[in-house]
Amino acid sequence: MTVAPADLVTRFTPAEHRTLAQTKAGTPLGKALRHYWIPALLSEEIAEAPAPPVRVRLLGEDLVAFRGADGRVGLLAEHCVHRGASLWTGRVDATGIQCVYHGWTFDIDGNCVQNPTCPALRYDERVRQPSYPTAEVGGLIFAYLGEGDPPPLPDLGWLQVPDSARFVSKRYHPCHWLQALEADIDSAHVAYLHREDLVAAGTVHTQTMLDHTDPEFEIDTCPAGLTIAAIRRLPTGADYVRINHWLAPYYTVVPADNPEGLLGIHAWVPIDDESCWIYGLTWTVDGELTEEQRTRFRRGTAGIYAELVPGQYVARRNHTNDYEIDRQAQLLGIRWSGVAGNQEQDDIITASMGPAYDRSRERLVPTDAAVIATRRTLLAMAHDAETGVAPGAAGWPGLAGRGYDLPSVFIDVDHGADWRPVAAEAMQAKQVRAESTVPAGNES
Ligand code: FES
Ligand SMILES: [Fe+2]
Structure with missing residues (x-):
């Protein structure tokens, strides 16, 4: 029998779970969240x-x-x-x-x-x-549901391009917002839940993701949240580094590569403590989105969009029809999860946990590092909010509305080399502009 080191398993306490679970006015995290648009x-x-x-x-x-x-x-x-x-x-x-x-x-x-x-x-x-x-x-x-003057809008890349270059849609999801969000900052699930996508891509990188199921994580703070690097060893000996971000408090940069050069983020918006809206925001820094692309987004056949019930903000494959899970496809390995659609695959999993899974029951391991870091940041903010520490003094991420135009990138670097300078250069190429300013919008 091998005995794993004690620090391989991380647990959250029941009290921490309760803090993370509650968003109503007057709750610690609810107070913190109300400082943001x-x-x-x-x-x-x-x-x-x-x-x-x-x-x-x-x-x-x-x-x-x-x-x-x-x-x-x-x-x-x-x-x-x-x-x-x-x-x-x-x-x-x-x-x-x-x-x-x-x-x-x-x-x-x-x-x-x-x-x-x-x-x-x-x-x-x-x-x-x-x-x-x-x-x-x-x-x-x-x-803005908070008190006092609202902060600047976040300088999301999506907010900085013209209407012709952006698209937005939303869908209902029957579980806690953070429970849903955490699928996007969990690179380790891709080799299983979205396995057929990696197999179909058939590149050395996707094969490495299939083979290397326990990537190393390195997580840095950034002005608006956390930068998350998942590192896997390529057959060449180099490191394959997939970088995405959690941007406080509602956004994840979607870690997806695509030949069309589209950029995307999800916003995970709490409806209450047992349901959320999943907003998908797509944009391009290179021209305009075509009508054909928009049609594919609306049909849920491309990008970060599920197929919706016509006239409703509800995915057609949803919790009421078990996401139309296909056991035969699952058995044959045609679809590892049995569910069609990258988005629906994430949705069935986070909904399957129930409306708000008790986080004190989990056993988190090192590949859950980004989940742990995001929760720790939110818990620290909730603690500040509860004890009256000023968010600005505490250095909460993103309060100045800066640092949200931070694309996801995938890079190769020499094994053990610092990925940060290479990543910074790759991200800059996808930013709308280096020193961004967000239009004020039509504030009402
Ligand atoms: S309840 Fe009387 S005016 Fe609204
Ligand atoms: Fe996923």
Whole structure:
């Protein structure tokens, strides 16, 4: 019997699990997350001006979003401050949204601009409807659910290119946001869950990924989060280094190479503590996306997109139909997981854990290093938020909105050589511009 070194297994405590699991207002991590802009909905959900309200649930908060006659977006608490009727039933008019129960009307800042049952309370702070700032860029509406002034928007490469060069879509996922996110920072699963993709590619690199199932991880902090390098030894003796990133708090840079030179990130947005939205953001720094590419994204046949149920933000292969797992394909090794689609393969796994798996039950090993590091960063932020340490003083990642345009790259370096300078050069070639600035968007 071989005895493994004691430090091969890492465990999180039940208390740490609880901290990571909770995102509602007032919880430690919930407080921390509210210091960042959060993707809230797609512009197409409220396309017209004016557009009737849609329900938006974020971080366990029930909200409604609507577009006023002037085109600006309002994001208000769902339940009317008067007696709790849902503003989803409301009418949007030139001044804002009117609760149809007694006619109180709120503008996009939550001011009660009309109060038929108590006119003296117009514009009174006591009857202000909770509202949140929004910023609309590139077909995506971000919201700020925190207190005080919002920080700058993150300088994602996706935010810096023209509309013709970017695409966004989303799908519902029935599990905790971090549970889902962790599949993207876990290079070790690729040799199994996505095995047929590596076999089909048939390159020396993909064969190395199939053969070398316990890559070494080196993880650095970067201005917006963590840079994660998974290192495998090539038959030539050189190191094959796959580099991706976790960008605080919601984003992972998708570690995918493709001949079209497309760049992509996922945003893992907590709806509540048991479900999330998976946003896929794709862009190119080299011209425009073609209509043919967009069609393939919409059909879920390319990029970081699943095939959706028409008219819904739900994958066609989903948890209600067991992702149409094909046991015969699994048995024959045609599809290792039995599930078609790279995205659906990740989805079935993270959903299979249940809505919020108890992280204190896991046995994490060295190839889970990026998962461990990301959780440790979030736990530190949650601790700061709970104990009143200022995020800026604590050096939380990404607060300045910088460092988000950080592409994933795959490089070969001499065995044991420092991959960082080579990676920096490769990443720079894929950045929108070296010193980036993000358009302010249409802040509402
Ligand atoms: S409950 Fe909304 S106006 Fe009365
Ligand atoms: Fe995956």
